[in-house]
Each structure stands twice: as structure tokens, then as C-alpha cells.
Amino acid sequence: MSVSRVVHGTRRVTPEVERKVRAAIEKVGYEPNEAARILKGYRARVLGLIVPDLSDPFLATCANAVQETAREAGYMTLMAASGGREDVERKLTEIMMQRHVAGFLVIPSGSRNDHFAIVKKSRVPIVSLDRPLKRVETDTLTVDNRLAAARMTGHLISHGHRQILCIADDKSVFTSNERIVGYSQAMRRAELPVQVRLIRPIDGRISEKLKSVLDSVSSVTALFAINNVLAVRVLRELQRREVQMPERIALAAFDDFDAATLVRPTITVVRQPIAELGKRAAELVLARLRNDAIPSPSRIVLGTELVIRQSCGCGRRYLETSESGAKTV
Amino acid sequence: MSVSRVVHGTRRVTPEVERKVRAAIEKVGYEPNEAARILKGYRARVLGLIVPDLSDPFLATCANAVQETAREAGYMTLMAASGGREDVERKLTEIMMQRHVAGFLVIPSGSRNDHFAIVKKSRVPIVSLDRPLKRVETDTLTVDNRLAAARMTGHLISHGHRQILCIADDKSVFTSNERIVGYSQAMRRAELPVQVRLIRPIDGRISEKLKSVLDSVSSVTALFAINNVLAVRVLRELQRREVQMPERIALAAFDDFDAATLVRPTITVVRQPIAELGKRAAELVLARLRNDAIPSPSRIVLGTELVIRQSCGCGRRYLETSESGAKTV
DNA sequence: CTGAAAGCGCTAACAT
DNA sequence: ATGTTAGCGCTTTCAG
Numbered sequence: 001m002s003v004s005r006v007v008h009g010t011r012r013v014t015p016e017v018e019r020k021v022r023a024a025i026e027k028v029g030y031e032p033n034e035a036a037r038i039l040k041g042y043r044a045r046v047l048g049l050i051v052p053d054l055s056d057p058f059l060a061t062c063a064n065a066v067q068e069t070a071r072e073a074g075y076m077t078l079m080a081a082s083g084g085r086e087d088v089e090r091k092l093t094e095i096m097m098q099r100h101v102a103g104f105l106v107i108p109s110g111s112r113n114d115h116f117a118i119v120k121k122s123r124v125p126i127v128s129l130d131r132p133l134k135r136v137e138t139d140t141l142t143v144d145n146r147l148a149a150a151r152m153t154g155h156l157i158s159h160g161h162r163q164i165l166c167i168a169d170d171k172s173v174f175t176s177n178e179r180i181v182g183y184s185q186a187m188r189r190a191e192l193p194v195q196v197r198l199i200r201p202i203d204g205r206i207s208e209k210l211k212s213v214l215d216s217v218s219s220v221t222a223l224f225a226i227n228n229v230l231a232v233r234v235l236r237e238l239q240r241r242e243v244q245m246p247e248r249i250a251l252a253a254f255d256d257f258d259a260a261t262l263v264r265p266t267i268t269v270v271r272q273p274i275a276e277l278g279k280r281a282a283e284l285v286l287a288r289l290r291n292d293a294i295p296s297p298s299r300i301v302l303g304t305e306l307v308i309r310q311s312c313g314c315g316r317r318y319l320e321t322s323e324s325g326a327k328t329v
Numbered sequence: 330m331s332v333s334r335v336v337h338g339t340r341r342v343t344p345e346v347e348r349k350v351r352a353a354i355e356k357v358g359y360e361p362n363e364a365a366r367i368l369k370g371y372r373a374r375v376l377g378l379i380v381p382d383l384s385d386p387f388l389a390t391c392a393n394a395v396q397e398t399a400r401e402a403g404y405m406t407l408m409a410a411s412g413g414r415e416d417v418e419r420k421l422t423e424i425m426m427q428r429h430v431a432g433f434l435v436i437p438s439g440s441r442n443d444h445f446a447i448v449k450k451s452r453v454p455i456v457s458l459d460r461p462l463k464r465v466e467t468d469t470l471t472v473d474n475r476l477a478a479a480r481m482t483g484h485l486i487s488h489g490h491r492q493i494l495c496i497a498d499d500k501s502v503f504t505s506n507e508r509i510v511g512y513s514q515a516m517r518r519a520e521l522p523v524q525v526r527l528i529r530p531i532d533g534r535i536s537e538k539l540k541s542v543l544d545s546v547s548s549v550t551a552l553f554a555i556n557n558v559l560a561v562r563v564l565r566e567l568q569r570r571e572v573q574m575p576e577r578i579a580l581a582a583f584d585d586f587d588a589a590t591l592v593r594p595t596i597t598v599v600r601q602p603i604a605e606l607g608k609r610a611a612e613l614v615l616a617r618l619r620n621d622a623i624p625s626p627s628r629i630v631l632g633t634e635l636v637i638r639q640s641c642g643c644g645r646r647y648l649e650t651s652e653s654g655a656k657t658v
Numbered sequence: 659c660t661g662a663a664a665g666c667g668c669t670a671a672c673a674t
Numbered sequence: 675a676t677g678t679t680a681g682c683g684c685t686t687t688c689a690g
Contacts, residue, residue, distance in 0.1 A: 014675070031427055035367035036667035039682045046407075046428075054396060055604075060389035064410055067383060071409060076424060078375075079408045080400060081393055095405060098360055099375075235591060259588035262564060275384075341659070365683035368666045 038100045043124070046076045047285060048096035051107045052084040058228070058255065058274055059107065062129065065278030066105055073286050075102065086110025093119060103285035105278075108133050111172065125288035129281045131174040132299075139288070141281045141300045145175050145254075148270045148304040149182025152252050153224060155268075155306060157190050159313045161222040161250060166196045167213070167234060168226040179226050179254055195220070199230065210237050221249060222312075228255035228269075235263065246313040256307060265310030273302050367429045372453070375405045376614060377425035380436045381413040387557070387584065387603055388436065391458065394607030395434055402615050404431065415439030422448060432614035434607075437462050440501065454617035458610045460503040461628075468617070470610045470629045474504050474583075477599045477633040478511025481581050482553060484597075484635060486519050488642040490551040490579060495525045496542070496563060497555040508555050508583055524549070528559065539566050550578060551641075557584035557598075564592065575642040585636060594639030602631050 024030070038044055047070045051059045067077045078096055082089040086109055093115045096104070104119060104126040116126055116136045127139040156164050166183045168176050184194045197213045199206055210233055225231040231253035243249050245265055253260070253269045260267035280300065287294060308314050342350075353359070367373055376399045380388045396406045407425055411418040415438055422444045425433070433448060433455040445455055445465045456468040485493050495512045497505050513523045526542045528535055539562055554560040560582035572578050574594055581597045582589070589596040609629065616623060637643050 017676085033368070033667050034428060035364045036682085037669085038364035039362070039368055039666090039684090040668055040670090041682065042669090053393065055386075055390040055393035057384075057386050057389065060386065060392075061384040063389075063408075064382065064384035067408060067410055071421075076407050076409065076428065078405050079392075079396060080405065081396055092400075099363060099405065232587065232591065239591070239593070257587070258561065259591045262561065262568070262588045263591050264568070343659075346660085362683050365666085366685080368668090368682090369684055369686090370666065371685090 042100075043102040044100045045074055046078055046099070046101045047103050047105060047282065048093075048099075048101040049077055049079045049105045050082055050089055050092050050096075051079075052082055052109050054079060054081045057257070058272075061274045062107070062278035065275040066282045069279050069282035069286070073282075075286070082109050084109040086112075089113075090115040097122065097124070102289055103127070105129060105281050105285060106133070107131060110134075125285050127281045127284050129277055137297050139284050139296070139298050139300075141277055141284070141302065143175075143272050143277065143302050143304055145178035146182035146185070148306070149179040149224070149226075149254065150186040151182075151306055152254070152268075152270055153183045153186035154190075155308065156222045156224065156250060156252055156312060157186065157192065159222070159250060162192050163217075163220045164192065164195070164222040164224060165213075165217055165220045166194075166224045166226065167210075167230055168196060168198050169230060170200055171198060176226055183224055199233075206233055207237060210234065214241075223249060223251050225251065225253040228253060228257040231255070231257065231267065231269070232259065235259075235267070246311050250313050251311040260309065268309045268312035268314065269307050271305040271307045273304070277302060371429075372431040373429045374403055375407055375428065375430045376432050376434060376611065377422075377428075377430040378406055378408045378434045379411055379418055379421050379425075380408075381411055381438050383408060383410045386586070387601075390603045391436070391607035394604040395611045398608050398611035398615070402611075404615070411438050413438040415441075418442075419444040426451065426453070431618055432456070434458060434610050434614060435462070436460060439463075454614050456610045456613050458606055466626045468613050468625070468627050468629075470606055470613070470631065472504075472601050472606065472631050472633055474507035475511035475514070477635070478508040478553070478555075478583065479515040480511075480635055481583070481597075481599055482512045482515035483519075484637065485551045485553065485579060485581055485641060486515065486521065488551070488579060491521050492546075492549045493521065493524070493551040493553060494542075494546055494549045495523075495553045495555065496539075496559055497525060497527055498559060499529055500527060505555050512553055528562075535562055536566060539563065543570075552578060552580050554580065554582040557582060557586040560584070560586065560596065560598070561588065564588075564596070575640050579642050580640040589638065597638045597641035597643065598636050600634040600636045602633070606631060 034044060049063060049066050051063060053059055054063060063079055070077045078099065078101060080092045082092060089109055097119060101124070103124060106126060106128050107130045108128055111134055113133045113136055116133055116138065119126055120136060120138065127141065129141050132140045132142065153164065164187065166180060168180055171177050171180065180196055187194045195217070199209045199213065214237060223234060225234050234251065238245060238249065238251070245251060251267060253267055256269045256271040260269055284298070363373060378392060378395055380392060382388055383392060392408055399406045407428065407430060409421045411421060418438055426448060430453070432453060435455060435457050436459045437457055440463055442462045442465055445462055445467065448455055449465060449467065456470065458470050459472070461469045461471065482493060493516065495509060497509050500506050500509065509525055516523045524546070528538045528542065543566060552563060554563050563580065567574060567578065567580070574580060583599045585598045585600040589598055613627070
């Protein structure tokens, strides 16, 4: 039937008929059938979200924000975890394309994300979060990893530390690399030795590796852990050794985490606007869905906060943001 | 075309034709169009998952397990957070039904889940996790909350505590209530006073409320926090007061959490098999999807572990499980 | 045993 | 300004 004439306003009708149709719609609670629309060639009112791991607190917060934003706009969210494996990510992408999702949100894994080229060719919008997509130009939302790492390193330097060790996991991950670069820049600027140690999760027992690293750098007086997983590991090891913190060794970390305010001393960290990352990414996809006239590809970099607690050597707490300098909590 | 004759094996064909068709399918990489199948009245190869909050670490772990299990079986997962609001949950359910999801996984909020009655009438399988559905009979997976709480309380009693305060948030939530009951049973069995204090998240400043509660019970020597959110709050407050733990006050909590092993003393907790909960729930839905001949409704209760650390007063660590008594780590 | 056709619900194009 | 129809891809039924 010619019901959709009114619904879509695609054709002019007499006000009287319009009223009647609207009334009927109300009464029956009519909702257009998605499957039929898809069959007709339209996209589903569904967003696809692919992240490495849905159980990771960071990513879960992100996913939650995406889902919420999508829902408010009338979209459902198909979520899937890639496990950090690029082949899984590719497969998931294909399946979601088969399902005619309207847009993609991705925290990409791997180094050649060519499978998204196909998506792009179908004119389905993609937004990558946290890390940019390699080999494919898309909208990207990241955090100012480099600046934040440099600032945090600078803060440690301002405490008088000259031997600061940067503990990282995997240089090939965009965020890790950026943070290492930020740290290195700050150290070089202060004419201090750049010392980076990689503890890859693949290297069997992480804690063993960490132990040997800490053994080998006895002159170091401060540590900068590149993410919260490493921070927790480091913390545990320092506790085991009963190292005086921050007197003997100071610690700063990237990513805020629950335990950071429960342990003594409390841990100084860079805090990322995680939920905002997800929210804005979803908004960007939704905007593209409504209207293609956004200057493409847009690359948005979100600011971070230096949350200064005690582990860096500071007595009282204050808070520094990327945008606005120093704030007091 | 009559392509599906082979795919579904619904009709007998000559081996020769079969080979040809199969070859063609391989070659083109043919995949049946989901939208068309749905339009024909079949269910989508999609599971719907509704939880109160996707950013909660507990629920995120659960969701991740569900998604993974579903993916392995060729199903996608539509995930949504209800925010604990029943009206949102209802709306989400309706939308997912419109999308023809094949099955539901729910961690229900609210007290009259009648909207799932409609789902059930459509013969779409529902499994509720963590909490049973009210007013609707469905497959349910829970954890032995009551037993675990009783055992943990018993453990505190065995340390010689006689004044044990149970700190809970909301009696109307199934899990909380079960745990309170478990605690109460153990106390009564030992002829000790049952003392429960409710700190509802609605009551404005949780920490203020908590302070007054702790002020009012000076004779208490042990605390049992009913979930990890409360545990963290309690922990923070005890730290602020510089209370000697476990000497002056011992602490046990429900739900393991990251910080539990980072703080000193480490926190004794009940650990739930979170990922298993999600995995088995998904498997149950998938089983129903394959075959309706499972004794309905099945109610599965998963065992928990008592992870004995230091905050209860134990020096060394050991571990107790619901099924097998005591184990050493 | 195989081919043809109807029809799921929708919308765009076409006819009135 | 409104009514009719074709066709999206699938499966089931009916004819052959």
C-alpha cells in the first residue's frame, strides 16, 4: 500500500488524508519493517562496533558510550570483540557489511586494515577511535598521547628526577608509540637519557621480565608506565620489593584506574576522556549518516588530564588539563 | 532460482547437480541474504543482550563472553544498556523483537518484567543471567549467592568475630537480597546478632551515609560488603579513618576486583565465575535455538570461590570453592 | 527429480 | 493528488 507517502513526506497529500494516516499509524503502532527496507537496498538502523576486547574496562566504557549515543539516535549497536586479531576483525567487518550496518566504529588491531577499504567504497562511514586506521583514510578520534606523555614526563623531571625509565609493551601499537615519543621528546629537551624498556605480553611471564628490567636499572629514580595494565604490574612488583614510593622510586602512569586512589601512595596518572571518545565517535558517524557535507576525513584529538596524586612525589593533589593549564581539585 | 535446494538439503538432487551448485557457491562466495530470510519470517542470526550497564567491569566481562560464544556459533550480538531502568529495558526489548533477534540474554532490571512475556509468546528463547526474571518463567543462570554469603560470614565468625555488620545497597535487587539472606542465616545459626545497613545509591552522598553508619556501630569488629562497589567505598572510608585492618576491623566482600590484591591488607572476597556465566548463558540460548527439547525452564546455579586473603584476618592465603571445599592456591 | 512462481513488507517509479 | 505495481533475495509450494 501507499502508506509511506506520509511517513516519508515524499509526496504531497491533502491534510485530511495525512491526519487519517497518522492516526492509523498511532493506533496500530506501526513501525516500518527493517528487513524489507534492507532488502530494498537501504542500510539498517544499526551501527557496528569492533574493539579488541569488550571486557577491558577502558574499551567497555567506550563501548557503553557508543551504544548510548546510538540508541538515543534510534540506532542499535552490533558489538564484537576482535581479540586484537586482524583476521577476526576482517571477518567481523565482512559479516557486519552483510548485515548492512549503517556505519562502523572501530578500535583497529593489526597493521594493514585493508578490509575497511571495501567498506569505504560502499560509502558506509567509518570512524576509528583511539588509534588511526592504517592504509585507509577515515575519520579518526584520538587522544593527545604524545603531549600528555611529554607533560607527565616533564612533571617527573620537575621533581628533580634525571633517570626516568619508560616502561612500554608494544611499540607497534599507535598509542604506545605516541606515548614513548612524547616521553622521549621531553627527556631530550631536558638533555636527559632516554630509557625505554619493552615488556611485551607475548614474552611469557610478564612479571619475570619486569623483575629483570627493574633489577637492571638500579640508578633509575622514576618510572613512567605507558598504560594501566603495565602500571598495575609495576605496582605489584614494587610492593613485593617493598620499595619506598615515591622516595626511592616515583611512579606515573597512563590511564586512570580504580586502584590508583586505593593504594598508598595514590598513583599519579594521565586521565583520558574515555566516555567522551566513544560518544563523539558515535556522533560523528551519525552526523555522516545524516549528511555527507562534513569536511572529510576529520581527525579529532581530545585533550587529557594530568591527575597529580602522590606517587610522583607531590604531597597535595591538583589537576592539570591539556587545554586549560592547571586546576585545583 | 532454486539455489537453496542444495544449501538446505531440503530436496533430493542428483549428485552431479549438487557438485555443480556447491562449486558455484564456493566460487562466488555466496552467502544467503539475511534480510530476505527475515522477510520470509525467519529469525536473524543475531542474539540480543540487555544489561544494566556495559561499562561495569562485571557486566562487561559477561557481555564479552556472550559475544564470543555467539560469534563462534555464527551469531552476531546486539548489545544494549538499560541503565537499570525498566522502561528503557522494555523499549530495547521491543526494538530487538522488531529486528527479529533469534534469542535474548538479559540481566533484568526492575520488578515486573512483563515485556518478556511477549517475547516468550513469540517462542523466542530468553535466558536471564545473574538474576531471575520476575513474573516470567525462563531459563536462568545465577550464582550461589546465598551459600557464598553464608560461607563468607561463617569464615568471619571462625575468626572469632561476633559483631559482624553487613553493608548492602538495595534489598530489592535479587543478588543483594540473596546475599543478605545468606549472611543472616549464618549469623542466626551461630546465635549472633544480625546487623544489616542499607546504603542506597539514591541516598545522595554515599560516603556521608557510610560515615554515619560506621560511626553508629563502634562495637562491630568485621564488615561484609555485599558487592564490589560498596567494598571500594568502605575501603576508602576505612583508609581515611586509618583504621587498623584486620586488627581493629576485618573486611570481606562479594565480587573480586582488581584493587583487592593491590591494597594492603589484600581483600578477602567471594569470586564469581563471571565469564562462565556469560558463556553458559549464550550456550543455553544457542541450544534452544537448535532444539526445543531441553527440559524447560532450566535453572542453573554456578558455584563461587571464597578467595581468602588478608583483610579477614588470615595470614596466609588459601582458597575455598563451593563445590570442592578447601583448596590451596 | 527439477523448474516456475508466489509472497514476505517496503519504496520508487509509473499510471491514473 | 492518489492508486497501482515491480522488485529487492529468499524459501516454500505447486506444476511439470
